[in-house]
Amino acid sequence: MNTSEKLSVNEQARQRLGIIVAGSLEAGIDVKLDGKISVEDMAVGRYVTIEGRKQRFFGMITDVSLGVTDPRLTLTPPDVSDPFIAEVLTGTSTYGSLHVAPYLTIGGDAAGLVAGAMPVKTVPSHYSVVNLASQEDVELVFGKEDKDRFYVGTPLDMETKICLDLPVFVKRSNGIFGKSGTGKTFLTRILLIGMLQKSAAVNLIFDMHSEYGWAGTSEGGRTVKSLKQLFPSKVAVFTLDEESSKRRKVATDFVVRIGYDEIEPEDMVLLRQTLNLTEPATEATYQLRRVFGKEWIQRTVDLQDAEEIKQLLTATSIHESTFQNLQRGLATIGRLPFLVPHSPDNPVKRILEYLDRGLNVVLEFGRYTDITAYILVANLLTRRIYAQYRDRMEKAMGEDAAKPTPLVITIEEAHKFLNPEVASQTIFGTIAREMRKYNCTLLVIDQRPSGIDSEVMSQLGTKITCLLDNERDIDSVLAGVSGKNELKSVLARLESKQQALIFGHAVPMPIVIRTREYGSAKSYKEFAGEADVKGKTEKDIEELWQ
Amino acid sequence: MDRIGEVIEASTTSFTAQCYELYQSPALGSLVKTKEGAVELYGIVNNASTTSLEPGRKPIARGKDEATEEDIYKANPQLNKLLRSEFSALVVGHREGDNLYHYLPPSPARIHAFVYACAPEEVKEFSRSLNFLNILVSSQLPVPVEELVSATLRQMAPAQPDPRAFLVAAGKELAVLLTDFNQLKAILGRLK
Numbered sequence: 001m002n003t004s005e006k007l008s009v010n011e012q013a014r015q016r017l018g019i020i021v022a023g024s025l026e027a028g029i030d031v032k033l034d035g036k037i038s039v040e041d042m043a044v045g046r047y048v049t050i051e052g053r054k055q056r057f058f059g060m061i062t063d064v065s066l067g068v069t070d071p072r073l074t075l076t077p078p079d080v081s082d083p084f085i086a087e088v089l090t091g092t093s094t095y096g097s098l099h100v101a102p103y104l105t106i107g108g109d110a111a112g113l114v115a116g117a118m119p120v121k122t123v124p125s126h127y128s129v130v131n132l133a134s135q136e137d138v139e140l141v142f143g144k145e146d147k148d149r150f151y152v153g154t155p156l157d158m159e160t161k162i163c164l165d166l167p168v169f170v171k172r173s174n175g176i177f178g179k180s181g182t183g184k185t186f187l188t189r190i191l192l193i194g195m196l197q198k199s200a201a202v203n204l205i206f207d208m209h210s211e212y213g214w215a216g217t218s219e220g221g222r223t224v225k226s227l228k229q230l231f232p233s234k235v236a237v238f239t240l241d242e243e244s245s246k247r248r249k250v251a252t253d254f255v256v257r258i259g260y261d262e263i264e265p266e267d268m269v270l271l272r273q274t275l276n277l278t279e280p281a282t283e284a285t286y287q288l289r290r291v292f293g294k295e296w297i298q299r300t301v302d303l304q305d306a307e308e309i310k311q312l313l314t315a316t317s318i319h320e321s322t323f324q325n326l327q328r329g330l331a332t333i334g335r336l337p338f339l340v341p342h343s344p345d346n347p348v349k350r351i352l353e354y355l356d357r358g359l360n361v362v363l364e365f366g367r368y369t370d371i372t373a374y375i376l377v378a379n380l381l382t383r384r385i386y387a388q389y390r391d392r393m394e395k396a397m398g399e400d401a402a403k404p405t406p407l408v409i410t411i412e413e414a415h416k417f418l419n420p421e422v423a424s425q426t427i428f429g430t431i432a433r434e435m436r437k438y439n440c441t442l443l444v445i446d447q448r449p450s451g452i453d454s455e456v457m458s459q460l461g462t463k464i465t466c467l468l469d470n471e472r473d474i475d476s477v478l479a480g481v482s483g484k485n486e487l488k489s490v491l492a493r494l495e496s497k498q499q500a501l502i503f504g505h506a507v508p509m510p511i512v513i514r515t516r517e518y519g520s521a522k523s524y525k526e527f528a529g530e531a532d533v534k535g536k537t538e539k540d541i542e543e544l545w546q
Numbered sequence: 547m548d549r550i551g552e553v554i555e556a557s558t559t560s561f562t563a564q565c566y567e568l569y570q571s572p573a574l575g576s577l578v579k580t581k582e583g584a585v586e587l588y589g590i591v592n593n594a595s596t597t598s599l600e601p602g603r604k605p606i607a608r609g610k611d612e613a614t615e616e617d618i619y620k621a622n623p624q625l626n627k628l629l630r631s632e633f634s635a636l637v638v639g640h641r642e643g644d645n646l647y648h649y650l651p652p653s654p655a656r657i658h659a660f661v662y663a664c665a666p667e668e669v670k671e672f673s674r675s676l677n678f679l680n681i682l683v684s685s686q687l688p689v690p691v692e693e694l695v696s697a698t699l700r701q702m703a704p705a706q707p708d709p710r711a712f713l714v715a716a717g718k719e720l721a722v723l724l725t726d727f728n729q730l731k732a733i734l735g736r737l738k
Contacts, residue, residue: 035718070727078731084710085734088717093727 035091153513172461241366415451575697589635696736
């Protein structure tokens with residue numbers, strides 16, 4: 001864009017839209033559009049500034065409507081084929097109006113400017129002028145790209161870079177939602193890149209469809225580079241399916257093998273639904289673990305002799321059908337090729353080693369995209385990592401030792417882990433609720449947020465959502481957000497690609513963004529460039545102290 | 547300045563003037579002015595009439611043997627003295643010194659004050675503000691308001707640098723002033 005184009009965009013951005021005519025803090029503000037402004041140029045999700053007498057307000061257009069001063073105009077419409085009559089009536093007898101949700105205020109005095117944007121607590125006075133927010137306004141509210149802020153996209157119809165403060169972002173668990181094919185994966189990739197560049201956190205990604213490690217595909221079938229290709233020195237790819245990784249020519253760092261003896265009854269709780277286990281069957285696992293010790297799975301599956309089974313069942317008072325149900329379930333697990341009777345290496349230890357070195361770990365599932373495998377592995381590893389983190393954090397608090405590096409665990413198909421039936425029992429529910437204190441948070445990715453426990457949803461700090469059109473999903477994502485109804489209309493009208501609504505902890509107010517480009521050579525360069533800048537700054541600082 | 551007549555009747559809201567020449571009254575809706583001391587009064591012509599000089603003496607038909615209407619006047623030169631043309635103007639504003647006000651002056655015009663037609667420059671200056679429309683639409687006149695307003699705007703438009711923009715602006719002002727949409731529609735229809 002050349003300078004003159006930029007100027008014209010800026011002028012257009014400062015455009016006066018109209019004046020405030022009514023409204024309330026609760027229900028939002030009504031703006032009557034000036035005659036020369038066409039309703040067709042307006043769009044929900046756009047930002048406006050309102051020049052109140054004492055302070056400036058920052059809000060978002062949530063509805064656009066048409067009005068007439070005289071009902072006769074609707075009953076016997078005038079002859080608008082005459083451009084003169086049409087022009088006279090526009091903005092006078094017939095007018096457009098906007099509904100604006102105010103979110104922030106910026107004080108007019110020096111103290112207000114220093115304090116920055118504050119949540120809105122009142123409404124602007126009558127006839128305050130409403131302008132389309134300019135690039136500078138948006139920048140003032142969302143901040144510029146810097147060492148903490150990562151550029152994720154641009155607002156609709158604007159060139160300003162919207163940045164997320166990533167150290168703030170990773171302090172809480174976050175969620176990315178959206179229908180299938182709306183760009184969740186691309187958005188997640190962008191955020192992961194941001195996190196590995198600008199936050200002090202490391203990521204552990206349970207990569208169900210092997211999209212985040214080496215390469216992924218876009219909907220058009222084009223291959224796009226993923227984390228390891230872009231940042232080879234910062235990312236390690238672990239795989240459960242070595243063969244698949246090799247076929248895809250992915251340079252893996254470690255092949256994960258899990259021993260039966262590492263699986264504990266607690267790991268089975270989550271699998272109840274996918275393995276069709278009954279409640280008593282999951283209970284029985286504890287008894288079997290007590291009887292058989294560490295090799296309980298292997299021995300339960302191997303137990304075929306009727307006499308022995310009978311003895312066991314009498315001793316443990318497990319019902320026969322329960323035992324059969326459990327045996328069937330365990331046999332399903334037993335068929336997973338990455339499970340071995342005894343693992344030569346400890347994957348948890350390995351993952352922690354990498355994470356401690358500041359490397360981000362992507363665990364590819366290869367061909368094992370079956371949900372059973374995903375739940376089993378994610379749950380099993382996370383439970384152990386969680387235990388380690390808690391121990392270390394408690395130790396750090398007690399002995400004033402170094403705290404573990406903040407960890408962000410990315411899980412897909414989150415409703416399988418966090419549905420209301422299991423959320424209270426699983427490790428992911430615990431992390432979402434309280435692990436922030438232990439430097440560990442979740443990044444949940446899901447297409448059916450209504451399936452996630454409402455308690456967990458309410459604990460998510462920042463929610464990023466692409467298009468959702470199911471009423472229940474929209475409701476669950478927006479639960480507890482102020483101005484929910486207004487956001488609902490914004491959310492339901494997102495484009496099906498490359499657009500997302502961000503709201504919550506890491507942004508001062510909800511914002512609709514067009515996500516930044518990902519997948520072209522230029523975009524890779526930009527991502528890499530940002531990393532270089534940060535590296536260089538760090539180097540410069542180091543040199544300064546030498 | 548084009549002197550066209552003399553005030554023969556005056557009130558706060560309007561004045562009536564007799565034309566110096568028969569049938570030479572200014573067009574309906576045109577801007578005229580007269581003076582009251584240092585104050586210049588602006589009026590908009592809302593009605594014109596030609597009647598017999600004496601109320602009791604009605605004109606009679608005279609053209610039976612004449613070929614054209616003109617011939618009647620040629621044959622009866624006294625007619626120009628026995629008939630008179632009058633027009634009345636609604637006061638819509640005044641000027642005191644350099645300041646132009648679009649509301650009623652403190653006192654009405656004086657009898658025998660001269661009345662002038664306003665030049666396009668003056669019309670342009672006066673119509674910079676459309677506040678006078680309020681007086682027009684709220685007046686009680688023998689001429690329908692729609693007719694007067696549209697005639698006024700039609701008269702003023704050619705003096706503007708952009709006649710169409712002027713009419714649109716006036717239309718918008720009227721859309722706000724008029725509560726009756728049909729009235730607005732009638733005016734807009736007469737502006738074409």
